Amino acid sequence: MTTQLRALVNARLIDGTGSPARARSTVIIDGERIVEVTDDRPLPVSVEVVDLGGATLMPGLIDCHTHHAAWAQSLVTHPEPLGLLVSQTVAALKVTVEAGITTARDLGGLERGFVDAVDRGVIPGPRLQTSLIIVSPTNSLMDHHPVSGGAINSRGRYEIWPGLPEPWCDGPVAARAKVREVIRMGADVIKVAMTGSMTFAARRPHRPLFTEEELAAIVDEAHLEGIPVCAHAHGDPGAILAVRAGVDTIEHGTYLSEECAREMADRGTWYVPTMCISNWHSTLSQASVRAHTADMPARHRESIARAVRLGVRIAAGTDTNPFHGFGRTGMELELLVEAGMTEAEAITVATDHSSQCLGMSADVGTVAAGKFADLLIVDGDPHRDIRLLQDASRRTAVLKGGQFMSGSLLSIADAHSRRTIAVTA
Numbered sequence: 001m002t003t004q005l006r007a008l009v010n011a012r013l014i015d016g017t018g019s020p021a022r023a024r025s026t027v028i029i030d031g032e033r034i035v036e037v038t039d040d041r042p043l044p045v046s047v048e049v050v051d052l053g054g055a056t057l058m059p060g061l062i063d064c065h066t067h068h069a070a071w072a073q074s075l076v077t078h079p080e081p082l083g084l085l086v087s088q089t090v091a092a093l094k095v096t097v098e099a100g101i102t103t104a105r106d107l108g109g110l111e112r113g114f115v116d117a118v119d120r121g122v123i124p125g126p127r128l129q130t131s132l133i134i135v136s137p138t139n140s141l142m143d144h145h146p147v148s149g150g151a152i153n154s155r156g157r158y159e160i161w162p163g164l165p166e167p168w169c170d171g172p173v174a175a176r177a178k179v180r181e182v183i184r185m186g187a188d189v190i191k192v193a194m195t196g197s198m199t200f201a202a203r204r205p206h207r208p209l210f211t212e213e214e215l216a217a218i219v220d221e222a223h224l225e226g227i228p229v230c231a232h233a234h235g236d237p238g239a240i241l242a243v244r245a246g247v248d249t250i251e252h253g254t255y256l257s258e259e260c261a262r263e264m265a266d267r268g269t270w271y272v273p274t275m276c277i278s279n280w281h282s283t284l285s286q287a288s289v290r291a292h293t294a295d296m297p298a299r300h301r302e303s304i305a306r307a308v309r310l311g312v313r314i315a316a317g318t319d320t321n322p323f324h325g326f327g328r329t330g331m332e333l334e335l336l337v338e339a340g341m342t343e344a345e346a347i348t349v350a351t352d353h354s355s356q357c358l359g360m361s362a363d364v365g366t367v368a369a370g371k372f373a374d375l376l377i378v379d380g381d382p383h384r385d386i387r388l389l390q391d392a393s394r395r396t397a398v399l400k401g402g403q404f405m406s407g408s409l410l411s412i413a414d415a416h417s418r419r420t421i422a423v424t425a
Contacts, residue, residue, distance in 0.1 A: 002289075004048050005030050005035070005047045006029045006030075006047070006050065007027070007029075007043055007048070007049050007050070008026065008027045008029070009027045009040050009050070009051050009052065009053065009055035010024060010052050010053055011025045011026065011052045011054075011056070011377070012025070012057065012199055012381070013025035013027070013037070013367060014344075014347060015037070015058075015368065015369075016017035016056040016059040016125065016315070016347070016365055016367060017352055018344060018352070018367055021056070021327050021381075021383060021410055022039075023054070024040045024054075025037065025039060025040065025057070026041065028036050028043075030402075031401075032372055032373060033373060034367065034368065034370065035369055036370060037217065037367055040387055043218065043406070044079065050190070050253065050409065051322060052396070055378060055379050056379075056394050057375060057376075057377050058347065058367065058375070058382070059102075059352075059364070059365055059366055059375065060100060060102025060103065060126075060332070060351075060398065061099075061100050061102065061103075061316070061333075061350045061398065062104070062316060062358065063103075063104040063105070063317055063318050063332075063354075063366065063423060064104075064249070064272045064358060064407040065274050065317025065352075066107070066108050066319070066321075067107065067110075067319065068104075068109070068110050068115065069085075069089040069092075069109035069161070069165070070116070070324070071088075071089075071163035072109040072111060072163075072164055073083075073108055073109045073134070073164070073167070074160060075160060075161065078177050084223045085252045087116060090114075090123050093118060093124065093125030093127060094123070095325075095326045095327045096126050096326045097125050097126045097398065097400060097406075098124075098178055098406035099328075099392075099395075100389065101126050101362050101380075102127060102364070102374035102375075102376075102398065102405075103128075103358065104126040104127070104128055105128040105129040105131075106128060106130045106313060107131045107134070107189070107191045107232075107251065108132075108134040109133075110132070111130075111161055111163035111164055112130065112132065112187075113163060114130075115128045115129075115186070119294070121322055124226045124405060126400070127364065127400070128188060128359075129189055130184055130188055131189045131190060131191035132186065133164055133165060133166075133187075133191070134192070134232065135169065135175070135178055135179070135190060135193065135194050136166055136192075136193040137168065137169065141202070141364075143242070153215065165178070165181045171214065171217070172214050174250045175214045175215075175218050175221075176221045178218075179217075179218055179222050179227075183225055183227055184277075184299070187227065188227070189228050189229070189230060189377075190213065190222045190229045191229075191231075191232065191245070192210065192230070192232070192242070192331050193209050193210075193232045194208060194209055194210060194232055194238045194239065194241070194328040195207060195208065195234050195238035196209065196320070198423070204235060205236045206234065206237065208237055208238040208241050213235035215224045215245040215247075218245075219247060228249070228252050228359070229249075231247040233252065233253065234252050234253070234254040234255055235254060235291055236256075236260050239256065239257075239260050240257070240260040243267060243269050244263065248269065248270060248271065249270040249272050250269060250271050250272070251274060251319075251356060252274050252278075252319070253272075253273055254299055254303060255299055255303060256306060256307060258306060261298050261306045261307050261310045262335060264310075264312045265307075265310045265311045268313060269312070270357045271313065271314050271315070272315050272316070272357070274317045274318060274319040275335035275336060276318040276324065276328050276331055276335065277298045277318070278296040278297050278325045279331075297335075300339070304336070304339040304340065304341075305339065305340050312316060313356075315350075315356075315358075316329060316333070316336070316349050316350035316352040317332070322414065328390075329350055329389075330389035330390035331390055333349075333350055333386050333389060334386050334387055334389075334390070336349060343382060343383045343384065343385075343386045344383055346386060347382060347383075349388075351366075369386060372402075373399055373400075373402040374400050374401065375398070376398055376399075377395070377397040377399075378395055379394045379396050380422040396409050397409035
C-alpha cells in the first residue's frame with residue numbers, strides 16, 4: 001500500500017534538540033514517519049503541501065508523569081458509577097493528545113486495556129507507557145484503610161479496578177514477587193512509593209517507606225526484565241535511598257538535598273519534578289492540605305535549581321489528574337521557566353530529554369527523519385513566550401503519527417486529502 005507524501009512547508013522549526021529555531025523549514029511525512037527535514041525548496045506536484053504560514057512547528061510534548069485513571073486505584077473512594085469513571089478516562093486521554101501531548105507515561109491507575117485501545121485506534125490518546133499501580137508497603141501511600149471500617153475486600157483493603165494487581169507488598173521476597181506480577185499484567189515501568197504524600201501530613205514526605213532490602217529486590221527484579229523503576233520520593237532520606245538502590249527516575253523531588261542531587265548526577269538518575277502538582281496543592285487544594293504545602297513551590301524551585309547546577313538529567317511531568325485537569329504540560333513548562341530555565345531549555349526538557357527518559361528517543365522527542373510525525377504546530381514563538389503553549393486558540397495543529405488530531409489545520413488537512421496542491425512561490 002502506497003501513501004502520498006505530505007509536506008508541511010514555511011514552518012518556523014524548533015526541532016527539540018535545543019538548537020536555535022530555523023525559519024522557512026519543510027518537514028516531509030510519509031505515512032506515520034518523517035522522511036525529511038529541510039529548508040523550503042521546490043517539491044514534486046505529487047506531494048501534498050500544507051503551508052504553515054510561518055507558524056512554529058515543534059515535536060509533540062511528552063508528559064512523563066500522569067494519572068488518567070487515578071480512580072482505579074481505590075474504587076470505594078469514588079462513588080460515581082464505573083461506566084462514568086471509564087468514560088472520564090477516555091475523555092482525559094483525548095484531552096491530553098489534543099493539547100499537544102503526544103506521548104505520556106501514566107504512573108498509577110491506567111489498566112493495560114486503555115493502552116491497547118489507543119494503540120489500536122479504538123480511542124484517541126497519546127502514545128502510552130503505564131506502571132498499572134504504585135507498588136507500596138502496608139500503611140503507606142496507597143493504603144487507604146479506613147480507620148472506622150467501610151467497604152473493603154476480604155483482605156482488608158479497598159477494592160481496586162479488576163484489571164490491576166493489588167499494590168501492596170511487605171518484605172523483599174513479596175516485593176520481588178509483586179514486581180513479577182505487575183510485569184506479567186503488562187506494565188512498561190515499575191513505580192514504587194518511597195516516601196509519603198504531600199497531601200497527608202501523617203505520611204511524611206521524607207521518611208523511607210520501603211526498607212533498603214525491599215527496594216533492592218524491586219529494582220533488581222525489574223532491571224532483570226529490562227523494565228525501569230521510578231520512585232515517588234519528595235525528599236531525603238527516602239529519596240537518596242531510592243537513588244542509591246538504582247531507581248531510574250525520581251518523581252517529584254520536592255525537597256532534594258545537595259547530597260541527593262549530586263548522587264543523581266553521578267548515577268545518571270532522571271528527575272521528573274512535577275511542578276504542576278505542588279503549585280496546585282499549595283493554591284487550589286483543600287484548606288487542610290494548603291496549610292502544610294504553602295512552601296512547596298518555593299522549595300521545589302530550589303530543588304530544580306540545585307539539580308540544574310549539578311547536571312542532573314531532567315524530564316517533564318505534571319502529575320495531572322482529575323483534580324486539576326489534563327493536558328497541562330504547557331503549564332509545567334511555564335513553571336520550569338519560573339524556576340530558572342530558559343524557554344528553549346524547558347521545551348527541550350519536554351521533548352528530547354523526556355523521550356530519553358522514557359527510552360523512546362529512537363521514535364519521538366525531536367523533529368528528525370525516521371521518527372514518528374508527532375508534531376505540535378502553534379501560532380507564535382514559544383521561545384519568546386512559553387505561555388502560548390497553554391492557549392488552545394494558538395494551537396494550529398497536533399499530529400500523532402502523521403494524523404491530524406486537533407487544531408485549526410484539521411479542516412484544511414481534510415480538504416487537502418482530497419486534492420494535491422503545489423508550493424506557493
